[in-house]
Each structure stands twice: as structure tokens, then as C-alpha cells.
Amino acid sequence: MSGLRIAIVGAGIGGLTAGIALHRRGIDVTIYEKARELRELGAGVVIGANGARVYDSLGLLDSIAAIAGKSSTVTMQTWQGQALPGYRPPYPATETYSLHRAEFQNLLVAAMPPGTVRLGHECVAAVEDERGVRIDFADGSTTHADLLIGADGIHSAIQPLVGAKSAPVSEGIMAYRGLIPAERLDGIYDMGLWSLWVGPGQSFLTYPVSDGALLNLVAFVPTDLDVEESWSAPGDVAALAAAYDGWDRQVQDVIAVMDRTFRWGIYDREPMQGWSTDRITLLGDSAHAVTPHLGQGANQSVEDAITLAVLLENSCAADIPAQLRRYEELRVERNRQVREGAREAGQLYRSTGLSPEQQADRIVAIYDRLELRTYDAERVARETLAARA
Template sequence: MKKGISVAIVGGGIGGLAAALSLLRAGVDAHVYEQARTLGEVGAGIQISPNASRILHRLGLAEQLTATGVKPVALHQRRWDDGRTLLRAPLGELVEKTFGAPYYHLHRADLLDALASALPSQNLHLGHRLTTLVDHGDSTEATFENGTRIVSDAVVGADGIHSVVRRLAFGPEHPNFTGCAAYRGLVPAERLAHLNLETTAQIWMGPGKHFVHYFVRGRRLVNFVAVVEQDTWTRESWTDRGDVSDALAAFEGWHPQLSEILRASDETFIWALFDRKPMARWSVGRVTLLGDACHAMLPFMGQGAVQSIEDGANLAACLAGISSAQVDESLNRYERLRLPRASHLQSLSEENKRRFHLPDGPAQSERDEVMASGTTDWSLQAIAWLYAHDAELLSAPGE
């Protein structure tokens, strides 16, 4: 049997690890190179819709996800002041039956642990910070700060919004501050037992702000994200400490349930939301990108990590069974299949920023009427294009 090609993945986050598992499953010799000396994720929740959970189940992670995750029964969009329901879209058993895979709420660290535990230890290399990258035409050569030099058939940049691979392959560029910052935190569920919270993803929409909360880690924790608009920001970080009192002040006058959640939090972090405009291309020669390295998006569709998981599955399908001489062509095919979909989701996420934050008035009333009609992005009939997608299938116009 012919040995598969070799791929070096730079970045050991959710996208990089999922890509490595998909590539190994496809017979590709994939290795992950992560700059940190230990794998870690921020304490925050993540939503995994069926278009990604079907991939994770194929990778053998169903048992771990079921043990640590939560399957919400609905997505509940509500008005900021009185809590009135604007749209309640079913999830749970109906989504799983309709699309053949479940919808999960997870702690990001639990998902990362599940991915890392499935990856053979010899395929994960920690403490490797990329410094140079050379495409020799018939191979790639990557050098790391610790002196390691590796030669492979292809390099994949899964190294996030500050991607070194992107900079080395495409040149420098700067992210765009979206005018939003998010307070995020985790609250022990027993502190909020008196609220009788449903097992749903609740999105509260109001003038210039929105608030999201849902259970993670087997309903033991409540994850919240409180998004506010502001004019400027100087840092991109998930780990800047925020002040609970500032978050409470920002949501003063909103439904009391939200202040109850904030007051029950021991700490909060503030996270500026940055994005990048869709790229014209992701691949050059034997180098390509995935996840936030090429399509960083606002979290208002819950698809950032999900799309990186799709990227990895599609990349593996494109590279399965090929020879080294076919790498350039296969990476271009991956780009043709993935770039339009990811770019569309970037645009939808940007549009949701406007929709979520409308001031009370005619535009808000019109939005609410449309939501009540069941034709918006998260209603079941409108979301099929997203949830039913199977990234392992190599099909697109002209394919």
C-alpha cells in the first residue's frame, strides 16, 4: 500500500487538532506543531452544530462529547427588557433526527481535551514556535525557534487570528476591530438554581448590546457572553480581566435574569471582537490555511470553531490518496470548496451584529415580525443549508 503524503499543521487549537485527526483517518501522515508548551483553552463555552458534530463523531469522539457536553432543546431569542420570546428554534432530538447529528454546548477545554486524547502522542509536538517557512516546489521546509527543521509535502496554518503561517505566506495584514467587546464568564449552576433556567441557548437582543447564556459541562456550569458596542480597542486577547461591576452597569435596565447571572460570577474576562475581511485565496503552492487564520468571524452565528472543523474534514478529503505531485492542485480544490461557504458565514455573522443590536423602533419591530414568521437564520427550515452540510463530500459547482 502506498504511503500517504505528509502534512505539517501549525497550531494546536481545536481546528488544528481536528484537522490532524481527519487527515490521519484519511491516510495522511499529519503532525501538529504548537508553540505553547502545554495545550490549553480559555474558560469559555462553545456551540457545536450538526455540521461539525457529525465530523467529530466520525473521529470517534461521541462518547466524550456526550459525557461532557449538553444537548440544548432549543435556541431561544428574547427581547432585552421584558424577556418576550422573539424566536424559539427547536434543537435537541428534532435537530438530531433531521440532520443525523446532535447539537452540543461544550466547554472549550473539554472539546480540546477530547481531540488531544484521540491524537497519537507522537503526532503532537509542543514548544514549537514557527520562524521560517520555505516552499521548495516539491516539498515544504519549516523551521522552529527551538532549532527543529521539518520537511513535509504541505503546511497548514491553523494558528489563529494572529497566524504566522498567513503572514509568511501572504504578507502582513491587520485585523479589524468590529466595535464590539464581550464580557464572558462561567457560573456554577447551583448558584442560579432559583432561576429555573431551561436547557437552551438564550440570546437576549437589545439596543447596542446582546447577552447569551447556556449550560456547559454536563449542566454544572452556565456560560455567559455579554456583548457591548464601544468605539475603540487596542488589544486582541481572550484573557484580559474584566470587572463584573462594569458588565452590570452596561446591562442596567435589562431583564433581571441577566443581572442575576452576572452577580453570581466570581470573575469575568473582557474580549474584544476582531475579524478580517474574506480573503481572495487561502492557498499558495504547498501552503494553505484553515480556521481563524483565513476566515476569522464574529461569533454571532456560533460557527467560528465549527467552520474550522469543517475545514479540516474537507482538507482531508481533498488530500486522501493523492501523490506529492498533486498537492498544489488538491489545496486549490480545498480552497474552491471551502472559501465561498466560510466567506458567506463571515458576512452573515457581521449582519447579525446589526440585527442583534437594533435600537427600539421601526427597524426593530420589522425584525421581530420577520423572526416570528419563522424564516430567519436559526429557524429549522432556514438553517438546513448549514446543518445538513457534510464537509467530507467533495462537491461544488463544476466539481
């Protein structure tokens, strides 16, 4: 073991991935989650090539592939069903892992030693000094660590502790979400497809999860309401159907077999210049939430996780402040670029003034600019360390 003791607050995808990556490098890590149980959230999550590269290095990619939807083709078409000429996905379907969030979360928990993930621990305060961080929980218990990592989502309780303030920002869009059993879709939808329909003011996304047993649906529509950033706020299937009246027949047929839907508020954060003190840092949505239009929310938290793990691998407690500065140097600008790209992609999907050819050209240009297929966060971190050795 390295001698470092690290506490992570939040057992979402980013926190769990960070825990696994740190543990695999011999670091003593414990993950604290305020929920008393990990709920079965009906939501899909996408791991693209940049995230999959990390899980491959952690020895988890085969397990992830086993529970992923089995897509063979990625399509993008107009709201009337016309393919976008010249469109190509950011990475092939074979490098895209579409997952049921709860199944994925359980897989990551199982990859940690028993007792590493502690449920029912809500962080209410943390006090930092030159020796480390004391962390206080709502049940009256405390713990000490050399480093506290806040991976507790868009409504982070840890964010104020680093002196940063970046409130969630709406882009005027909400989403209807749902999971549909594959047997209801016979003759309606090919479960080997990942499909996105783009149209005036809104878009419609479908992809398989749970080894093809379920179809995940995300329908993005305009809103001027404050919608809860939640995967479990109940929605209205009739309202969803009305929003897509006149769209491609397949879109309407998919909605017609739904029996329930949930509303999801779409928010991100304005970029922060930094999100660390000497002994506390942030990871994932707590630092840099992005809109979901590039499928990069989870992948950016995974990039954060492996970056931190590489930087801390051979570090001692005295090295932590300097390594957190390096972490920010590597991640702040990358996250800013991805946030801007995700917002731009969403606007292109919902464009009213571009031809299908123009939409395709500009969307593909975003993919290429952000290197979504080729970016290797672990390599970038290692090269940074080597250059400064």
C-alpha cells in the first residue's frame, strides 16, 4: 500500500471508477454514499471509446460488454426519417457500451473489496489542515483522510468546501426518459440499432441496454420550467406523444408502446478555473457537469478518475497539493472544451436553419475536435508526470 488514505464522497460512476483505479494502485480508499441503498434507476448511460479505454486498463471491459446493449449500427436522421448525408458516429458501435445505469453501478461496486463502499453516510462537514481532512457525517460519525474527493454530483455538498461556486445552468431543455422491454418492440425497432432523430427544437434518442433486453429512450424537448435534475420524476406519456406528433412513424410507434416515462432536467455548469484546495478536490458533475448531447457526462468523470489515480500512484501525503494542481491543469481546459462541444451539438440537433448536410458536417467536426475516439486520459497523465520528473 502507498500509505495514502483517500475518502471519496459519492458512489456514482465517477466516484466508483476513481475508487477502483486508486485501489488497483495500492491506495487505501473508502467511498461514502449518503443513500442507504443503491436504487434501481431507470436510466441508460453511455461509455464511449475514451471511457472504455480506461475500463480496459482496469480489467473491467469484458464484464461491461456482457451487460451492454449489442448495437451494430449507429444512425442519425431527420425528424422525418431522412438519413443525414455524410454523418459518421464519434466511434463505431463496437466501441460504444450502452448500459443500464443501475446494472453498471452494481458492477463497479462489485469490483471493490467488501466494505469499501459505505452506504448511509451523508457528509455534512469537512475540516482541512496541513495533516489532512476530518470528515463529519450526519449520523455523528467521523473519519480522517489525506485527501477528500467530492464525486457527489451536480448538487455537490463538497463543492462549497473548495471555495468554488458554479450553480447548475439550464439550456432550456428537458428530457423524457424511459425503458421499454424488447418484446414490446417486435416489428417496431431493431435492437441492434442506436438511433438519433434530430428536428426543429427537439431530438429523440434510442439505444439498447441490459444485453438487449431493454430499449432506453431519451426525448429532448424545450421547456421554460425549472425541471428537477432527477432520473425519477414522473412524466406523462400522453404529453410525450403529443410533443412528437408528426415525427417519423418509428418514433411515434416506439412512444406508443410505453407505459410510463420520467422527466429529467438538463443542466450543466459554467466552467470553473479550479476546484481544489490542498486536500480536497472535485470530480465529475460536482466540478463540471455537461449536457448529455455527446454522451460525455460519465466519460468525463472516468477521465477525471484515471487522471487522479495516475497522479497519486506513487505520491505521499506531502505531494497531494502539487498533484491536485496538476490534476486541474490536465482537466479544467479539457472539461471546458467538452462542455462547449456538448452544448453546440445539442443546438445542432435542434437546429431549424441548417440543411441535413450542414448538420452532419458540423456535428462530425465536433467529434473530431474533441478526439472522442482517440483521447487517452491515462496516457496524457503519464506523459505529464514524465515530462516533470
